[in-house]
Amino acid sequence: MLSSLLSSSSYCFAQQTVDSTAYFYNKILNPDSADDLVVSYVYFKKYKEEKGIDQDTLGLVFTYQMLAMAEYKLGQIYASEQSAIEALKLKEIASDVLQFPDGTESRINNHLGMVYRTTAQPEKAIQIYSKALSKNKSLKDSLILLNNLANAHRDSGNYDEAVDLLTSVVRRNKKLNNPVETARALDNLGYTQALANDPKGLENMLEALELRKELGNPGQLFTSYNHLTEYYASIGDTTTARMYAVLGKNLAKKVSTKYRQEALESYFALSDDPEIVEYIRNNDSITKASLQNDIKFASIKYDFSKEQERTQVAQLERQKESQRKNLFKVIGLFILLLGIALYFVLKYRHRKEKVEEIYRTESRISKKVHDEVANDLYQIMSKIQTSIQSNDTILDDLDSVYHKTRDISKDYGLIEPEEEFGELLNDLLLNYQNDQVNVISKNLLRIDWNGLATEKKIALYRVLQELMTNMRKHSEASLVVVSAEKLGSKYVVEYTDNGTGGPIKIGNGLRNAENRIHSVKGTIIFEPTERNGFKAKIKL
């Protein structure tokens, strides 16, 4: 068992480490003094920390087992329970991945059962043993577990169950030809039967004694003597009891001080001197009370440390939570700031665009005034200076200038597209109607224009104006058709002329038209028609 444990748990350790581990392992199993236990305990505690860092689960489980054992022997029953449970937990988690030495779980459960028996919780012990039995596969281990289960039943006063179990254990051990375990089971069976006032008890205990005498293991032989002493003392046969007590006492000298103490206690309990008997009884009750106190204290201490641990965990959790909250706050603030910055950047850009647009418009008007009005006026002025003209000629010239200014004013003047937008568009188109050009509108007056936003109406109006002006200036068209259609929530307006549009050259005017439509998120497509005409499709 030792070699398998060591080989599986310490494969990565230096030879020296393996040696000391083996040394302390033996010290825990067979301690010469409490000091041995303490030193070994400290060794394994350190060893555990190293294992924890290494994430070596096999080694960790082994170390917890060792700690549990040392703690038990040092009287730290609760700590021992906890170590054993920890070992079980780790084993459970890792058992899918790792190959644990055979019987690891049985051993841990056995230890836990022992802990519960010591702390007078036979029900828990029964539960643990039953669970371990259901998982165990080895027959040999099962028999040991069954033996312990029976003892737990005996502790809880359920003698019948214990007797039944032990009977079957004895029978099966005999079949396996395992005299050591047969003797143990037989002794336990006899002791239990004796407690249940079954005459067969003595018979079985004596049989076990004979077997053990043959085997010659002093520790086990001592147990038999002890049980017999108790039995005879209980039926009042002090002489026989004392005989066995002496036998046990003599044997115990060879085994260990712990056994010797036990033997002496049994011996003195049979004494004739009432004071000695009272001393023993008194000592017993003191020891019991002391153990009880220890257990109680350990339990409180353990609960307290557990509570502390929980508080720490909760505190840590809270800290993490607040850290997370802070992180979110920082992120949120960052996004907010980014949003604000973006808002201002966009606003600035928008304003810049607006200013640029205004500037472009102003320079366009200025250019127009210069080209169309100022030039004409200058011509009129020079005409008046150079020759004598009739009033009518001058008046005609002035009238043409006047009309040009009117046109400029119209091009950039206020339009009110709120009502009867179709009518407004129609008026616009009619302004371009003359002897050369026929302007035809299709469905302009029939469509409900209320679904079109004001800025889109204005854009459409201006673009059509631009197209019409373009037409009059350059195209020599004789026919213009402007048709409107409403498709769902979209408006499609198509301009077509039969002029000499030729290959499309997007000049300033058309570029303006494009910009206007794009600025209200519409589309405009220019294309030549089959016969050199020009076509524009506006979608808003």
Next chain:
Amino acid sequence: MFSKVLVSDDLDCINSGVANTLTLLGVNDIVKVQYCDDAYLKIKSAALKEHPFELLITDLSYVPDHREQNFNSGEELIAIIKKEHPEVKIIVYSVEDRKQRVANIMNELKADAYVCKGRNGLKELEQAITSVYNGQTYLSTQLQHLLHKSSHSEIDDFDIELVRLLSLGHSQEEISTLFKDRDVSPSSLSSIEKRLNRLKIQFKANNAIHLVSIVKDLGLI
């Protein structure tokens, strides 16, 4: 002829020109103002003195200046005068020639005449004054032209369908039958003929074949 006339225009030289025309027409009592508010007050006070104005000649657009005004445009002035003193005739004399604004003034505000400033502005104003004096309304010739044209320029899906059917080789009779079958109105042969004639004029086509060719070239069918 009118005996007492109020002329309101923010440009004094125009006021003078108008006053000149009125004098030539034999009007003696001419009052000139440059603000709508003044015009309103003059008309009010004249009515109170029981010597009311018979005619108001007003501009539409008044350039805002340091004086704060209750009435900022000719439309507002016309509306209040027509409401409070319906007996005063009103002639609008303005550069504004957009159809909608003109139609609004004539039809909604019920002005009596509308004259466009221009080459023949004063001559037309003369005619307008005479017409209004005789109880008629008057519109500048260019406006008449404008208002008149609109009804002829609009086509619709019916027209396009008509040309489409022609392009497919149907005769007018067949189209009439087809429309009747489809419950399309109008479907009588004569109305189809009328429509086609109108389309020929609109599209400047010499005959039906020419019309189809033009409409097709424009991509309408």
